[in-house]
Amino acid sequence: MPIIEAKNLSKVFGKNKKQALKLLDKGLTKEEILKETGSTVGVNRASFSVEAGEIFVIMGLSGSGKSTLVRLLNRLIEPTEGNIFIDGEDLSKMDKNSLRQIRREKLSMVFQQFALFPHRTILKNAEYGLEIQNAPKEEREERAKKALELVGLGDYIHQKPSQLSGGMQQRVGLARALANDPKVLLMDEAFSALDPLIRKEMQDELIDLQSTMKKTIIFITHDLDEALRLGDRIALMKDGVIVQIGTPEEILVNPANDYVEKFVEDVDISKILTAQHIMKRPETVNIEKHGPRVALERMREEGISSILVIDSKRNLKGYVTAEDASEARKNEIKDLTEIVRTDIPKVNRDTAMQDIFNIIYDSTTPVAVMKDEKLEGIIVRGAVIAALASDSEVNLNAE
Amino acid sequence: MLNNALDFIPEIPLSDAAKGVTDFITDKFSFLFNPIKEHFGNFMEFMSEDVLMNIPPVIFIIAVAILAFFISGKKFGLAVFSIVGLWLIYNQGHWDNLMNTVTLVLLASILSVIIGVPIGILMSKSKAANAILTPVLDFMQTMPAFVYLIPAVAFFGIGMVPGVFASLIFATPPTVRFTNLGIRQVSRDLVEAADAFGSTGAQKLFKVELPMAKATIMAGINQTVMLALSMVVIASMIGAPGLGREVLSSLQRAQVGPGFVAGIGIVILAIIIDRITQNMNKKKD
Numbered sequence: 001m002p003i004i005e006a007k008n009l010s011k012v013f014g015k016n017k018k019q020a021l022k023l024l025d026k027g028l029t030k031e032e033i034l035k036e037t038g039s040t041v042g043v044n045r046a047s048f049s050v051e052a053g054e055i056f057v058i059m060g061l062s063g064s065g066k067s068t069l070v071r072l073l074n075r076l077i078e079p080t081e082g083n084i085f086i087d088g089e090d091l092s093k094m095d096k097n098s099l100r101q102i103r104r105e106k107l108s109m110v111f112q113q114f115a116l117f118p119h120r121t122i123l124k125n126a127e128y129g130l131e132i133q134n135a136p137k138e139e140r141e142e143r144a145k146k147a148l149e150l151v152g153l154g155d156y157i158h159q160k161p162s163q164l165s166g167g168m169q170q171r172v173g174l175a176r177a178l179a180n181d182p183k184v185l186l187m188d189e190a191f192s193a194l195d196p197l198i199r200k201e202m203q204d205e206l207i208d209l210q211s212t213m214k215k216t217i218i219f220i221t222h223d224l225d226e227a228l229r230l231g232d233r234i235a236l237m238k239d240g241v242i243v244q245i246g247t248p249e250e251i252l253v254n255p256a257n258d259y260v261e262k263f264v265e266d267v268d269i270s271k272i273l274t275a276q277h278i279m280k281r282p283e284t285v286n287i288e289k290h291g292p293r294v295a296l297e298r299m300r301e302e303g304i305s306s307i308l309v310i311d312s313k314r315n316l317k318g319y320v321t322a323e324d325a326s327e328a329r330k331n332e333i334k335d336l337t338e339i340v341r342t343d344i345p346k347v348n349r350d351t352a353m354q355d356i357f358n359i360i361y362d363s364t365t366p367v368a369v370m371k372d373e374k375l376e377g378i379i380v381r382g383a384v385i386a387a388l389a390s391d392s393e394v395n396l397n398a399e
Numbered sequence: 400m401l402n403n404a405l406d407f408i409p410e411i412p413l414s415d416a417a418k419g420v421t422d423f424i425t426d427k428f429s430f431l432f433n434p435i436k437e438h439f440g441n442f443m444e445f446m447s448e449d450v451l452m453n454i455p456p457v458i459f460i461i462a463v464a465i466l467a468f469f470i471s472g473k474k475f476g477l478a479v480f481s482i483v484g485l486w487l488i489y490n491q492g493h494w495d496n497l498m499n500t501v502t503l504v505l506l507a508s509i510l511s512v513i514i515g516v517p518i519g520i521l522m523s524k525s526k527a528a529n530a531i532l533t534p535v536l537d538f539m540q541t542m543p544a545f546v547y548l549i550p551a552v553a554f555f556g557i558g559m560v561p562g563v564f565a566s567l568i569f570a571t572p573p574t575v576r577f578t579n580l581g582i583r584q585v586s587r588d589l590v591e592a593a594d595a596f597g598s599t600g601a602q603k604l605f606k607v608e609l610p611m612a613k614a615t616i617m618a619g620i621n622q623t624v625m626l627a628l629s630m631v632v633i634a635s636m637i638g639a640p641g642l643g644r645e646v647l648s649s650l651q652r653a654q655v656g657p658g659f660v661a662g663i664g665i666v667i668l669a670i671i672i673d674r675i676t677q678n679m680n681k682k683k684d
Contacts, residue, residue: 076591104597115592119610129596
């Protein structure tokens with residue numbers, strides 16, 4: 001069951017809400033409805049569901065309705081129409097008290113401009129969510145401290161927010177949201193106010209945190225690079241409508257329409273593609289079964305000058321060169337262990353292509369692509385260049 | 400024809416109406432006004448004559464100086480001014496008058512704050528309250544302060560109590576306005592954050608909005624205290640004792656000297672109170 005689900009969520013700002021919704025049904029655009037009714041459509045029939053542990057990114061340019069959409073999810077803005085289900089409960093029909101309870105226990109929010117309380121210390125800020133639930137003082141201090149340590153601010157607990165840099169302030173914002181131990185984190189352009197270096201650092205940290213915490217995160221951003229880095233899935237918004245939902249690769253490779261295509265055409269492909277997308281099936285010999293003769297034969301067949309050596313469990317042992325193999329054959333050596341070389345560079349299947357550039361540039365051999373110590377493929381120089389030149393030859397459906 | 404174009408109806412009996420309302424209130428609420436007049440009057444008399452006037456002036460002056468010293472961030476300026484200023488008032492034989500004035504100003508200010516802050520909060524939360532009360536506040540502030548003396552006398556007779564009542568009406572609006580403004584000015588982000596974490600209305604108010612609005616509210620309270628002080632001369636017209644009465648009687652007898660001396664006393668008191676309340680504000684920033 002999805003942990004959070006939006007069904008036909010709409011928000012119309014202005015007076016003639018009913019009329020505007022009717023016109024939406026007729027398929028009129030946002031501008032036409034504004035002209036006709038004087039009402040602004042913020043979000044138009046947004047539907048999606050987010051599974052537990054997922055990072056779901058909602059992306060769009062400013063004015064696309066993404067910040068409104070995230071506020072509909074915890075009803076900071078009341079939906080005009082539609083439903084929000086959290087753990088199967090319909091949030092949109094709840095009374096004030098139940099809604100407050102959900103906000104306290106299940107949904108926490110991180111804000112673009114941090115929204116820290118300037119009159120409270122860092123610790124008191126992180127405690128806020130627990131304080132209003134009347135948690136005992138010791139417990140809330142302990143949990144707040146733990147959250148602050150998690151984001152690396154354990155030493156700053158008695159400072160005031162204004163004494164901290166932007167990046168640190170947003171860590172406090174994150175700690176404040178985490179201290180409640182919510183199921184879902186709503187992050188509204190959480191890193192957009194930070195400078196690029198700090199932003200990247202925070203993104204990495206969020207990914208690290210996520211790998212241990214397994215929260216469900218709904219992340220709003222206008223930055224495609226950020227969306228692609230963080231998102232397990234991405235929803236693209238335009239004029240209040242979700243135009244496409246998919247994994248980063250799906251969105252890059254199969255843009256749903258011109259708008260998405262325009263959005264993604266400037267993306268640096270080398271940041272998106274990983275080793276698994278450009279690797280080839282490796283030619284191998286088995287160290288336990290084969291000798292130099294077989295190795296030489298395979299190399300001749302494939303027209304290559306070296307071949308990878310594995311054992312029966314596909315553990316990579318190294319590689320042998322054609323030169324070494326023919327030398328060994330002359331000397332009547334039967335076993336590959338004597339001539340196997342181990343200085344082969346390895347990368348993980350998730351390594352980004354931009355990080356592979358340097359490795360492959362320095363290497364005389366192809367690069368081995370590993371998954372949990374097992375050999376999965378190889379990357380030759382030509383494949384990297386081909387991938388950059390045109391994405392059509394890249395196997396993006398690799399899994 | 401044009402000469403009587405505006406005489407389409409006879410004069411509206413506005414003044415009779417005002418009198419009628421006042422008489423009505425005096426009559427119907429005397430059960431309320433009389434005990435207030437009596438008990439509150441006794442209390443004020445007790446405050447000024449039995450408490451403040453029994454404190455030896457030298458102790459009072461030192462206490463004010465110490466308060467001034469610490470509240471201005473351990474600077475000597477205001478403390479020294481307080482010592483010299485208050486001594487001068489003592490030296491001129493106006494100590495008892497000063498104590499009466501202090502009582503009047505303090506009580507009027509405290510009541511203004513007690514009444515004004517909640518009304519300000521109400522206005523910040525309710526559009527309807529805001530729409531109704533804003534013109535009322537305008538009326539209270541622009542109506543010449545002397546006019547309040549008339550119903551004040553009708554309700555409470557003469558003396559300190561009607562003085563406080565008139566001061567209250569005149570001095571409360573800034574506290575109300577600044578409280579309203581201060582809460583409305585709290586950043587939307589912070590209010591949103593408080594809501595997003597599931598605060599109740601009261602939690603939001605006391606943990607976020609009021610602390611954030613404190614500086615603005617304090618500025619309003621400072622204004623209120625100053626207005627209350629400015630009422631002391633006017634209130635003396637209905638028998639409120641203190642420095643104001645000295646100014647008034649000097650005016651009536653055209654005595655420049657005593658008028659100046661009592662006036663200086665008010666100025667000194669005003670400066671001390673103003674600087675102290677302003678510094679209370681700054682210290683918290």
